[in-house]
Amino acid sequence: MKSWTAPGLDKIHAYWLKKLTALHERLAAQMNQLLTSGDHPDTTWKLLSGIIAAEISRHMDQYMSRAQKGIGNNTRGAKHQLLVDRAIAQGCRMRHTNLCTARIDYKKAYDSKPIVQVSIRCGIYQGDALSPLLFCIGLNPLSQIITKSGYGYQFRSGTTVSHLLYMDDIKLYAKNERDINSLIHLTRIYSKDIGISFGLDKCGRMISRRGKVIATDGVELPEGNITDVQDSYKYLGIPQANGNHEEAARRSATAKYLQRLRQRLIRYPAGIIPWPLEEIQATDIKTRKLLTMHGGFHPKSSVLRLYTKQKERGQRLVSVRTTVQEETTSLQEYIKKMAPTDPLLSECLRQQKPTKEEEPEGLSWKDKPMHGMYHRQIEEVSDIEKTYPWLTKARLKDSTEALIMAAQEQALSTRAIVPGTRLETPPKVLENEQAKILWDFQIQTDKMVVANQPDIVVVDKHRKTVVVIDVAIPSDSNIRKKEHEKLEKYQGLKEEMERMRGMKATVVPVVIGTLGAVTPNLSRWLQQIPGTTPEISVQKSAVLGTAKILRRTLRLPGLW
Structure with a gap:
């Protein structure tokens, strides 16, 4: 579990x-x-x-046929069968040999096994973990019967493959039409014995001689005919016709991916079919356009940062290029690992072409003159580890996150002053028996103090303490300077309040950069403010305020 x-x-x-x-x-x-x-x-x-x-x-495990890859550990399942199927098709084309295949599909395979002869006292639920396992055990004798028949396609190395099984998906292989028909009849007879029947509309046969598909009348069965496939069909989700229909498979996978932007739609066919670099790059460009249309990526933002991991301050999107490369490499490593014990995968390894070495990665987005300027400026004055938690913990909308990143990367024209902006004015004084809170209130002192109007003053009547809070949201590169400035600015007021009121006073500067940068001391300052003030909530407020100003000032579209 x-x-x-x-x-x-x-x-x-x-x-x-x-x-x-x-x-x-x-x-x-x-x-x-x-x-x-x-x-x-x-x-x-x-x-x-x-x-x-x-x-x-x-x-x-010791009794199950090696042709069945629907269950079991240490196997890539459907991808394993597709690798073997591709090796057979490529071997046929290269050697110009005959190849006959048949795809068998069952009618409602899991629901059709008969149980009338057995008195069932305790059954299993639909979708239970036992259901597919018991079904595969029921089909296991069929695999042994097909293997003992002696029919099949023979590789140059002498290895023979007669069938592939993935749960109830069966694909048969033979060297001529007579042999493939015999395999179909063997499969039909056994299937009838265990009470399951062919779904003839989904079954198909393909006859190729010297690498070319030929048309025949199909094969006649008591239940009906299995027709020959002339155009194409799908095997385990991959379009095929005398081998892999590569262009059709790529086109289908790309179309589905662009509708849903789910990497698994690209990952499944990757490594089985070749993927030209031009198509990969075109798909990545379309992905970025879709993100821009829906507010998830600014058109002038850094593409490198878009594909950078979140722990490295990026937007964590995985590119189609990376997906294809990772899956291709993973399958190649799987073939090398399993080839010594699997004759079919050893044939795949023999056919495997040497891969080109990947080009080393270029500059990071942090090294770019414009996009990396913000990061370089705040690196020395802020706590980098505490500056970016809003990416993971603030739960911002994609559009807000993209907007703040675009501002960090100098992709927006942010120098603007809008006259006539109204300021929010909370109540000046809030008080009860325990505490008093002053907002932007001028403090009267016996001795003249220049800075006597901090943003917030919190008086704890029971503990006899005063906390002088001043908030600033400067440019991110000035946060250290501004923090030091606030501490010095209110030292005179602190001393006067301690003398006049007889309370212990503390100056707390709360300084957050406009784009989220924080100083190493922020956590310590926030702990001195009464009540719970999480650092991420203060950071989130600053970032959301910046996003609101940018949207209003730059008159950005609704999605932004």
Whole structure:
């Protein structure tokens, strides 16, 4: 079970059940009692069925066919089958050999296995962890029958492959039409014996001689005909016709990606089909245009920063280029790792072309003359680690985050003064039995003090303390200077208030840069203010205020 998924009725996350090892013996005893106790919560059953499935899978590993990649550990599943299928297609084209394939699909595979002959007292739920495992066990003898038939496609190395299985998706391979028809009939007979039937509308056969697809009448079965595929079909989500239909697959994946901007739509076909650099770059450009249209990226912002990780002060978007490179590299490493024990993957390794070395990364966005100027200016005067938490903790809208980053990167014309702006005026005095708060209030003193009107004064009547707070939001490069200036400015007022009122006074400068930079001492100053004042909330207020001013002053569109 995943550690932090929603807990059951006990409200205890699985993380704690895993860590509290002293409870494991007792939990195991209670699990055994659940088998005969009748009704119990769904979450308990999921845990129990998962344990049973893991034990069955561990036992069946020695008996399951290696052609089945729908279950099991240390396998890439569908990607494994697609790699082998690509190797077969490429070998056929390079050697100009005959290849016959057939794709078999079942009608409602999981729901159609017969149970009339068996008296079921306890069943399993739909979508249960045991369901796919038991189905694969039911199909396992079919794999053994097909293997023993002796039919199949033979690689140059002598390795023969007759079929690939991914759950209920079956693909058959043979060297001629007679052999592929025999494999189809073998599959039909076994499937009928276990009570499942072909979905003929989704089945297909392809005959190619010396690398060229030829048209035939298909294969006739008692239930109907399996027609020959002339144009293309999909195998495990990848369009194919005498091998991978590469351009169609890329076009389909790109279109779906641009509709939803989900990296997994690119990641799945990546590594299976080649992806030209020009198409990758064009897709990344379209992605940035979509982000700009929806307020997530300013057109003049740094592209490098957009694709930089959040811990490195970036916007954490993963580019299509990075996705394709990472998945391709991952599959190549998988092939090298598994090839010594897998004859089919060793053939994939033999066909694998040497990859070009990736170009070393250029300058970081921080090194750019304009985009990196802000970061270089505040590096010496601010606490960098505390300057950027608003990226992760403030929960800003994408448009606000993009706007502040654009301002940091000097991408906006920010020098502007708008006359006639109204100022917010809270009440001057708030008081009760415990405290008094003064807002922008002129303090009367016996001795003349030049700076006697701080932003906020908090008087704690019980503790006999006075906190003089002055807030400033200067340019980010001036935060250290402004903090020191505030401390010196109100020293005279502090001394007079201590003398006149007999209370301990403290000057607290709250200085936040307009774009979120903070000084190393900010946390210490905020701790001296009565009440809870999280640093991130102060930083968020400053950043949101800057965004509001930028939108109003620059008359930015609604999305910004």
